[in-house]
Amino acid sequence: MFSRFRKDGNAPASGRPAAPAAAAPAAAARPQVAMPRAVPAPAAGRPAAEAVSADKEKKRKGRLTELKLEIHKRLLENLNLSALEHATEASLKQEISSLASETLDELSVALNKDDRSTLVQELYDEVMGLGPLEPLLKDETINDILVNGPHRVFVERAGKLQLTDVTFRDERHLMRIIDKIVSAVGRRVDESNPYCDARLADGSRFNCMVPPVAVDGSLVSIRKFKKEKLKIEDLVRFGAFTEEIAAYLQAAVSTRLNIIVSGGTGSGKTTTLNALSSFIDNSERVLTIEDTAELQLQQMHVGRMESRPANVEGKGAVTQRDCLRNALRMRPDRIIVGETRGEEVIDMLQAMNTGHDGSMTTIHANNPRDGISRLENMVAMAGIEMPLKAVRSQIASAVNLIVQASRLQDGSRRMVSVTEITGMEGEVISMQEVFRYERLGVEPSGKIIGRFNATGIRSAYSERFRQWGFDLPPQIYEPIV
Ligand SMILES: Nc1ncnc2c1ncn2[C@@H]1O[C@H](COP(=O)(O)OP(=O)(O)OP(=O)(O)O)[C@@H](O)[C@H]1O
Ligand SMILES: [Mg+2]
Numbered sequence: 001m002f003s004r005f006r007k008d009g010n011a012p013a014s015g016r017p018a019a020p021a022a023a024a025p026a027a028a029a030r031p032q033v034a035m036p037r038a039v040p041a042p043a044a045g046r047p048a049a050e051a052v053s054a055d056k057e058k059k060r061k062g063r064l065t066e067l068k069l070e071i072h073k074r075l076l077e078n079l080n081l082s083a084l085e086h087a088t089e090a091s092l093k094q095e096i097s098s099l100a101s102e103t104l105d106e107l108s109v110a111l112n113k114d115d116r117s118t119l120v121q122e123l124y125d126e127v128m129g130l131g132p133l134e135p136l137l138k139d140e141t142i143n144d145i146l147v148n149g150p151h152r153v154f155v156e157r158a159g160k161l162q163l164t165d166v167t168f169r170d171e172r173h174l175m176r177i178i179d180k181i182v183s184a185v186g187r188r189v190d191e192s193n194p195y196c197d198a199r200l201a202d203g204s205r206f207n208c209m210v211p212p213v214a215v216d217g218s219l220v221s222i223r224k225f226k227k228e229k230l231k232i233e234d235l236v237r238f239g240a241f242t243e244e245i246a247a248y249l250q251a252a253v254s255t256r257l258n259i260i261v262s263g264g265t266g267s268g269k270t271t272t273l274n275a276l277s278s279f280i281d282n283s284e285r286v287l288t289i290e291d292t293a294e295l296q297l298q299q300m301h302v303g304r305m306e307s308r309p310a311n312v313e314g315k316g317a318v319t320q321r322d323c324l325r326n327a328l329r330m331r332p333d334r335i336i337v338g339e340t341r342g343e344e345v346i347d348m349l350q351a352m353n354t355g356h357d358g359s360m361t362t363i364h365a366n367n368p369r370d371g372i373s374r375l376e377n378m379v380a381m382a383g384i385e386m387p388l389k390a391v392r393s394q395i396a397s398a399v400n401l402i403v404q405a406s407r408l409q410d411g412s413r414r415m416v417s418v419t420e421i422t423g424m425e426g427e428v429i430s431m432q433e434v435f436r437y438e439r440l441g442v443e444p445s446g447k448i449i450g451r452f453n454a455t456g457i458r459s460a461y462s463e464r465f466r467q468w469g470f471d472l473p474p475q476i477y478e479p480i481v
Pocket of ligand 2: 269270271339
């Protein structure tokens, strides 16, 4: 049955195909796979023992890599690649395993069961998946995968970056995996087109930058797609904000305030936006616009749009602004823009000002005041010649609320500020912070000690909340002293 995948289509009964000359080099020309000798037990104490075992592990890995390389070469020579599309995982693994056995026999290498199954899995990942990235993609505890050239692969777990022992053989190997990803979405990267955004088959967000612009080897960043997005309850449980703040946010979303989630990179903006969207009523028609579709709204009536870059001839681009303009003709009750980062800001502000209240977006900024400046800059960069005061009054009347997400030094992600925009005072946009996260100290382990607190300022929208049936108890605005 494995023979389906062999190029010749009929493997001999022994299961050992008559390999082409190149794939079965004469004994003399066989690649030499160094077998580590039994390591003598060190006479010295523990550190020496540890060094020996680390050395042993390194040698073992090196040996597996060499074997993998050889078997992979033979697989590519022997497999009928077009038959792979219809292969089941089990049958392909069996095929790989049989080819591995042949190669191991030929090279007189004995592997234990664990090493053999690691080898088969890695080869399977190499042929069918994204090679060394596969185990990281499967690991649910990882949020981001960051590749800095072939020999340094980092991951982010619980808000902290860690170096992994995953490596690519060399830059060519890394490039091959990158090509596999970008060609699947009809794109190409090379010297003249050195970077690309894409989406992996599982929905993960992918970006790469290749040499010579990436100086020390290709750079890859993957934001893993989470099937189960964090819900409001999860965020409360993880300490991103409190139940009181959640009640306030529910009132804000339900009463159709225009909300901006502001935050630094990877601070949890999209996650917060997604969780906030759960407060939208099921009867509303929501349109979402993103550069890479990440949001997963639970409502029944959702229209999702994803912008598209230009093709290799520089044609066919559909920007977020194009989507947004079109969305306005699609009778939306609410518009959600994944991240406002350019000229679409104009249409977003206009939409917020002209009846599409309850719209939401995120921006990249380190505090609410910076968030406003970012909006002003984006308007200016979009080429709109408007006096600053006019721009500010547009912003002040469009945006009702800014929630600031932040990733703190200890890796925790928290909503550090909930700030309302209350209007204009002269030339300046006036704001009031209603809730904030107060840092009280740091534990010896580096964990930040802090608490959420009200500032004592009652929401400017309390009356609106009340009229819409969200009677928040006045105590939630009272600070703990
Ligand atoms: N409060 C939280 N607790 C734990 N994990 C979180 C929290 N908020 C977000 N995350 C996780 O952190 C990662 C980054 O979150 P998210 O994509 O929302 O960030 P972002 O600010 O939108 O990033 P980017 O700037 O890259 O768009 C995700 O994997 C998400 O699941
Ligand atoms: Mg995001």
